[in-house]
Amino acid sequence: MKNVLITGASGGLGKLTAKHFADNGWNVIATMISLDLAEDLEGYPNVKCYQLDVTSTENINIAKTQILNDFEAIDVVVNNAGLGYRSFVELSEDSKIDTIVDVNWLGVVKVCRAFIPVFRKQKYGQFINITSIAGLVNLPLGNFYHSTKQAVESFSECMSYELLDFNVSVCTVQFGNAPTDFQNNVVKCEESKIPSYDKMMDSINTILNKKTSKNQNLTKTIVAKLFSIANKPSKSFRKYTIGFDANFMKYLRRILGYRLFNFVIRKKVLKS
Template structure:
């Protein structure tokens, strides 16, 4: 049986991915950051959960030692843990900036750094790093979220050069807004005395909510694609873009260039 480790498995995409892999016969190492967040794992004997705070290397190392006592090998690691922060730069706060960087970027880096020796000793393994359409283009109020996701794209590609000789593959996966709890949990800047900011925030919130509601079938496509990628690792570094929105916006940005694309975004969204 193959083994997959999935971060951020307490809910949303991470939880559903864990359940899908378990149903299809994989051993699933589901990592969560708090015991109260277990959801639906009790009925699956091939899912075991571990507490990992991806922002803490000590927490990762402790869990890794426990995991490696239980599992001889790990085939795939899916770096899924992430959070959202929708804010104007002027209104942003240090706590939320630090938090999103620590989870979305440094969390991926620390997990990879911790488990590369395991993959290298095995002489195989696969990192699947979840980014977003935010890793491909820049959109309003995404200064912090987009920055972290684009950083993960760069980190993943650079790391792939280092690991290819050890038969360790690396890929990223991008998609648009998915109808999970993620959007509900996005931290947003508060209403301010600056009218222009309030109007823009309302427009962005409405636009993203509308997009999320339309993407009712996207989640199934993402889950199937993640499973296919895990079952068929590609030796070369790959970026997998899933869904009409993500693919459309990726090619539109490439075709139009940043100046015209920026103009279109302002007209269509703002």
């Protein structure tokens, strides 16, 4: 049986991905911020849960030691852990900026750094780094979330060159708003009492909620694609874009260029 390590496996897409891999014959190394969140996965004989905080190098190394004591090899690492922060730059808070950077970007960096030696020693392995439509285009109120996801895109592509000689593949996966708990857990800035800001926040919240409610089949599609990618690693760096929303935005941005794309977003999304 192959072995997959998934970060952020306690809920949302991470949990669904863990269950799908387990149901299809893989051993799942399900990592999460707290083992108190592991209840839904305890009934799976081929799922083993570990406490792992992606923001802590020390904690990652402790978890890594435990994992390697239990598993002789790791075939795939899925960097799934992530969170959202929707705020205007003016109203943003240092602690919330630090948190999203630590989890969404540096968390990926630290987990990859920890497990590259494992893959290098094995002479095989695959990193699947989950980003978002936010890794492809820039949209209103995406200042912090989009920045971290685009950082992961750049980091992943650069890292892929380093690992070619060791038969280690790297890819990123982008998609739109899937019906998981993610949107409900996005941290938002306080109401500003600035009419322009509040109007924009209401507009973006409404659009994203509608998109999420419409994408009922997207989560299953994402999970199935992650499983397919894991089973057929590409030696060269790949970006996998899943779902209509993400593919539409990707090609619209490419065709229009940044100036026309910016104009369309202002007219269609912000009505300005």
